Amino acid sequence: MKxxxxxxxxxxxxxxxxxxSSSSGGAVGTVPTIATTTSGSLTLDAAKHAxxxxxVTNFTVQAPGTGCAASSNNCGHIHLLIDGTACNGPGxxxxxxxxxxxxxxxxxxxxxxxxxxHTLTMELHHDDHSAVKDANGNTVSVTSNVTTQ
Numbered sequence: 001m002k003x004x005x006x007x008x009x010x011x012x013x014x015x016x017x018x019x020x021s022s023s024s025g026g027a028v029g030t031v032p033t034i035a036t037t038t039s040g041s042l043t044l045d046a047a048k049h050a051x052x053x054x055x056v057t058n059f060t061v062q063a064p065g066t067g068c069a070a071s072s073n074n075c076g077h078i079h080l081l082i083d084g085t086a087c088n089g090p091g092x093x094x095x096x097x098x099x100x101x102x103x104x105x106x107x108x109x110x111x112x113x114x115x116x117x118h119t120l121t122m123e124l125h126h127d128d129h130s131a132v133k134d135a136n137g138n139t140v141s142v143t144s145n146v147t148t149q
Contacts, residue, residue, distance in 0.1 A: 051103035063099035068127035
């Protein structure tokens with residue numbers, strides 16, 4: 001079995017005010033956050049996939065087109081990227097789209113070299129795939145440096 005070791009776990013929050021509440025209890029003005037909650041190492045399966053645990057606050061994760069209000073900053077889905085766009089499928093803007101509960105399944109089989117050092121990024125996105133931005137215009141995300149063995 002291959003192992004995936006997290007060397008960094010970072011949570012990032014934003015300062016932008018939300019336009020509406022989320023169905024998971026977020027109130028108007030709450031700030032969405034995302035964090036990776038996996039530490040240590042993960043086992044890659046035979047297909048070179050690995051579960052990545054995550055948590056969100058003040059944000060409802062669901063599939064695009066399934067009911068997020070157009071003005072909601074607190075509802076949408078997650079784009080998971082490995083090494084920026086280097087480990088995406090042909091023509092895809094991300095490695096996987098996460099639209100359900102944790103864990104996400106990162107597809108390291110799409111990387112030219114599945115083993116070794118990688119950068120894993122999870123970004124919050126609105127229903128229309130536009131990025132959730134903070135008050136400074138930065139995408140709400142969490143990035144971890146990982147090593148697969």
